[in-house]
Amino acid sequence: MPFIRQDKPLQEVFSLTTPHHMLNKLYWEAKQFRNACDDRSDDIYAYPNAGYIAFNCAVTALHCADWAWSAAEPDTRRELGNKLGFRVKGNKGDVIAFSDALEKLNRDFYICRQIANGSQAYAARRP
Numbered sequence: 395m396p397f398i399r400q401d402k403p404l405q406e407v408f409s410l411t412t413p414h415h416m417l418n419k420l421y422w423e424a425k426q427f428r429n430a431c432d433d434r435s436d437d438i439y440a441y442p443n444a445g446y447i448a449f450n451c452a453v454t455a456l457h458c459a460d461w462a463w464s465a466a467e468p469d470t471r472r473e474l475g476n477k478l479g480f481r482v483k484g485n486k487g488d489v490i491a492f493s494d495a496l497e498k499l500n501r502d503f504y505i506c507r508q509i510a511n512g513s514q515a516y517a518a519r520r521p
Contacts, residue, residue, distance in 0.1 A: 413461040423451045452509035
């Protein structure tokens with residue numbers, strides 16, 4: 395019987411392991427977006443690149459909230475729920491309630507969430 399090597403399980407993929415890493419990623423993407431918008435070269439990809447980077451910024455911003463919620467201790471989650479006006483139930487719906495509350499407070503987060511989730515809704519409607 396031939397020997398088949400099995401790869402080790404992935405750990406700390408791309409070095410993104412904490413909410414702080416995701417926030418740094420968002421900062422980096424925003425900087426890339428500004429650079430793409432300032433690109434005045436004849437590069438035919440300059441305009442689409444800015445759009446791709448903007449989309450990535452929106453998705454990363456949404457994930458920053460997911461990661462922050464997931465990293466929070468139960469007491470912190472309850473405190474956030476109290477401050478943001480929703481009841482923490484201890485299930486997967488809590489992160490949705492957290493995001494709902496954030497988008498009411500911050501229009502930028504609302505727009506990022508619409509872009510990130512809107513693309514999924516569009517893809518699901520396609521035949």
